[in-house]
Amino acid sequence: MSSYRPLHDGWILSAVLSAVSSSASSVVSRDIETPATVPGCVHTDLLAAGLIDDPYLDDNENRLAWIGRTGWSYTTSFTWSGDEHERTDLVCEGLDTVATVTLNGVTVGRTANQHRSYRFPVRHLLREGANTLTVTFDSAVDYAEEQRAVLGERPGAYAAPYPFIRKMACNFGWDWGPALVTAGIWRPIGLESWSGARLAEVRPLVRVGDGVGTVDVHVKVERATEAPLTLSAEVAGVTAEVRLATGQREAVVSLSVPDPALWWPRGYGEQHRYELAVRLGDSAWTRKIGFRSVEVEREAFKLVVNGVPVFVRGVNWIPDDCFPTRVTRERLAERFAQATGAGVNLLRVWGGGLYESEDFYDLAGELGLMVWQDFPFACASYPEEEPIRSEVVAEARENVVRLAPHPSLMLWCGNNENLEGHADWQWQERLDGRSWGGGYYFDLLPSIVAELDPTRPYIPGSPFSATPGQPPQDPASGTIHIWDVWNREDYGHYAAYTPRFVAEFGFQGPPAYSTLRRAVSGELAADAPLVLHHQKADDGNTKLLRGLGEHLPQPGTFDDWHYLTQLNQARAMAFGVQRFRSLAPFCMGTIVWQLNDCWPVTSWAAVDGDGRRKPLWYALRHSYADRLLTVQDEEVAVVNDSDEPWLGELVLTRQSLTGRPLAKESVPVEAAPRSVARVALPATVGDPDDPAAELLTVQFGDERVVSFFAEDTAVAFAPADYDARTEPADDGYRVTVTARTLVRELALFPDRLDPAASVDAMLVTLLPGEETTFHITTDQPLDPQALTTYPVLRCVNEVREHAS
Template sequence: MSSYRPLHDGWILMAASPDAGVAGVAATVPGCVHTDLLAAGMIEDPYLDDNETRLSWIGRTDWIYETAFEWVPDDHERTDLVCRGLDTAATVTLNGVQIAETANQHRSYRFPVRHLLREGTNTLTVRFGSAYAYTEARRAALGERPGPYTEPYPFIRKMACNFGWDWGPTVVTAGIWRPIGLESWSGARLAEVRPLVTMRGADGHVEVRVRVERVTEDPVTVTAEVAGVSAEARLAPGGREAVLELTVPEPERWWPRGYGAQPLHELTVRLGEESVTRRIGFRSVQLDTTDGAFTLHVNDVPVFVRGVNWIPDDCFPNRVTRERLAGRFGQAADAGVNLLRVWGGGLYESEDFYDLADELGLLVWQDFPFACAAYPEEEPLRSEVEAEARENVARLAHRPSLVLWCGNNENIEGRADWGWQEELAGRSWGAGYYYDLLPSIVAELDPTRPYWPGSPYSGAPDLPPNDPARGTIHIWDVWNREDYSRYGAYTPRFVAEFGFQGPAAYATMRRAISGELAADAPLVLHHQKAIDGNGKLLRGLGEHLPQPETFDDWHYLTQLNQARAIEFGIGRFRSLAPHCAGTIVWQLNDCWPVTSWSAVDGDGRRKPLWYALRRVYADRLLVVGDGSVAVVNDGDEPWRGELELVRHSLAGEPLAKEVVAVEAAPRSVAAVALPAAVGTPDDPGGELLAARLGESRTVAFFAEDTRVALPEAAYDAQAEPVEGGYRVTVTARTLLRELALFPDRLDPAASVDDMLVTLLPGESAVFHVATGRRLDPAALTAFPVLRCVNEARR
């Protein structure tokens, strides 16, 4: 029997130094210093304008959280202070007695405090030392380590991107960021419940590993039950560990999204009157690396990964609610995504995160929190890494959505290819973590799923890590140096990271930037963290699109180019299946309003890239390449029919037509050679190809837009109110290239169901605009809300 009392009320925040002028501020727990100061009106929102630059003092200040609470002695033998998350260098004091010093945001802590509690009023104080002071002391002791930024994040076990990134602000936080409370108990308690779920033939097998903490040596009995099957184990006096095995005959299997259902079963483990529940799903997972492959198999079925990289959804994680996560996960699922890669510069995410992944069938690739730098392996960091890894591997081992543990992001590549070896001069850089410590912990605590030392990685330490012929690669010559057409030169096994930038939605930029909206305006540039980011945006237009002359054109064309680049890359890689077994786009989400590689911006608005992802991540896809059409079928049923190929003039006139019978088996790609009559244009700048199979259609041009004689757009457009918003119908009188609607320019809460639609003369498109406001119908069908590449000059 136990009882838990949260300690979330009555907290006061103060700066340790009176010179900072912060004292007696009401604090929210869980929370952090930035959000507390913001709520008190003592700082400006760091996400707006360039306010971030005036708040660096927060990360260089020591902070004190303090609360008083009443306590009445109870009949329990033990009372623990349970801290689920302290960010980061903390000293914990109860009634004037120091309990502990901690230095890891990625783990929890439990301290026995019953002997310190007194009847009546008790005072709990948590002092957070400056993360900068901590890291600088470790760096001085251990020696500098190379990385892409001057910030010292490798020297502390804390969310790395708090120190700034090429898409994120520098907001170095401190605070009690996860729940804190008192747990009282007697006899024995369940300290760890670690179910390992596997399939043995048609049957489900659960090995429940239990660790017990106890204050008495009496024998105790642990029971486990799932799906009507139960088991028990009796621990002898002093016994602290038990293994309970349960076999569930022929359970319904858990499948990734798009491959089947996601049945979950409640596993209950009991020790006396205490019980712990875990939701489990029966499935198997393997990683096939034969001959350089990198293919995930779930339930013995190879899965083509349609993935996105996930970064922390807010620099202040306590603000990320289950509702907010559900919205973001819904956006991922609606775009055809089946895997989220939790990137190594962030966090082990919340229980809500993995709950939603389990429920929706979104696979999770979990990086350990190491990213883009050399990490010291000396103490005290090594012990902290081991402690956090053990806790989180055990915490997540039962999750059916979790399919891969990955040692780090880009650190192996950094040492091999970024000139680190000379700079390191023999100092440790993380190899002991990625090749020894972490795989040994996974093998011990979670042998049910694969481990991969890092990404990119080719399968062995002595191989070039970013080799397209083996393992996982990251593609960043595109965006940094090369035109996105270079994706067509790659024949990879698995692309775990690649991306292309575009600005946030107009309404997001307008909220975050109070000054002029111009591509080169100082406040706009502050919300562009990539080196020469805006220069790369313009150079990236290349011959694909015209150079913009106004902000409105810059905004539309660079967003469109982002969408086109990623659609081209994914189409190329999907057409190579099964040789290529997956793509993980950088990135799904943003943590603040910024120009970045995301499909969903920092205010949660879908950028044009999101609509392109939905199209190119569909189960069925037609990809027009050089001399062929790839018929991509990632569904459970064959895709057969007559592939209609029509070469048109830009006026819509059919110039040639071919019909080819085609069949793509389930989970396969069928390649169809383009007949010369439709694949060879008479006038590359004046013709296009339309390919249709069933309800799928794609339109491809024979030349880049800047070399195509696009007609001046002419169309009829009408907006009419309907329940929940407006229906906008556009009928083309000429070719309309990449038709898009941006209703957030009229109502920041408005959204549209589709965009980036190319229409031939006579064709129509219907858009549904969701809004709670009355809008001007004429404005919904006029510039700059309604856009296309070949619109009439204004």
């Protein structure tokens, strides 16, 4: 028997002046006291009270660093009346991060880990009538710096002390995120009262084989009495129970389900899930589970689900907000719909963030999105000494158990880029023998996964090589990350790689115009100070312009900079994704950096910090489609990642830019399910007489790709000439464009007129005489002429009066 009472009301937040760092004392010179929202954090409470400006706007971030250097106290009062239960626990599902918890003036516990929960017995401290609960947070920055002073400096990608505290690393700032070091009660808190016994831990291990699904439910029980107990479990109409003898605290209930319907990744089958219910007396635990098997062929790095190799069409996931309590289930559903809409089948939860919420993994299971879960270690060497080691053990054990029921979870990964850092970033000399995290990745974490979740594979990190003695970035084995393209090389350099699996690669572009306009109150110019504040990458804007290379012209105005750099981001990632997909089955996956942003920023994301789809999103939707045509290395790759054969006549036409056919070939092609068929380009269509004045079209059924023989800056484009007309539609407008000439990469940006407006398509190349229709969704009246003119409607070879 148990009852739960949330403690989410009546909280007051106040600054603890005695705990203010010297660097923050000049700012926190008076008492700060305001109502607080729990779950929540200091920043959102101060923002709601009007005590700070929005940290996402302008350069407000710079003036708010004092918040992370300040101690904060949350206090609430509640009324308690004695009940019939034997035990009462204060259950803290998430405290961020260095906290002291007191009840009626008595300290009940101290914490130093955002990634785990805490449970404190408090019945002996509760009083009839009024009770006072206080959670006081020390500065996470100060704590981390103190630990660094004791344990010794460790090399990493950033100077911030995030490796010295078990907290979301990107809170301290990243090359796409602000430094907003949070504190607060960030997950639910409440009182659980119980008698007899309670379900302390439920860990179902789900397997399937030979037409039978098995569920071994491992249960730990906390007892207030030593009397015998009955434990039962039920799934898919199958029930079983065991008797716990006097004093017994652990048991396994096993269930066998004949011919269960399987859970499949999206695109490979249905996502069948079953409710598993576990009961102990009147206490119950329920989750949705799925029957499926998963393994990783490590050397080739091939993900195999239910015995079927899966080509991974993935995106990296970062925390969707610097303040995680603002990420609701509805917001996750919107972001996941954007992922699935772009053809994505896997989300990699990156190691500088969090173990995500139950909603995250549940929605992924519902949608068939596979999840690759990094343990929270990223881009640094991590100390293995106390007190950090014990916290790592506790958080890993808790979260492996917590996430075990979810069929969406495919893989545990020890860290992000720390193996590469130790091997290739000159860390070893700087470490001078100090620990760096290797003991976690090669010993501790795999042993925890093997003990608690043996149904899933584990890898020590990414990138990594499965071949002993090889460097982590060995393209012939395991996974690689490709960052020389963004940092130094033209995106055509992706073609120099023949990898097994690319777990990170990306190219930057600015956010949507309306997102940037909201975030920046001043001048919109590429080099304007406030615009640059929303560009966190080292020398990022220089790399954006350099990345245009010979592909696109250098911009003369902000509007051109915005369009051309967004377009170049889309082209770069389309080139890379299509290159690697064409190599299947040697290469069996790509995970693009990144799907989402946590605030309005120029970054590698396909969906910006305000949730708007950038041109990259549309390019991903095309490049991650089940069926893809791509011209690679004087071949046409016919990529068929569907269950049905793709067959027909491949029609190859070399033609002038005016549409006059110059040569044509037709080749019968059959691409088997889950395969790539490659067709060499015949010289008649593959060798142009004048690369600047010709193009190649490749048609296969309903799919068509237009490929140029020269970069856009060398192509002899005629000035774009087209008719564009606007018509009202039920949910907005239709804009139809009919081309008189070749129109290159037509894009429409309705958010310039209505920030809430969106468009269904983008980056459309039209040949002379062709037509396309864009569907704009909006509930606002828009100027029809503005929808069809610069800077809302754009193309590479556009004509405008003020063009240089």
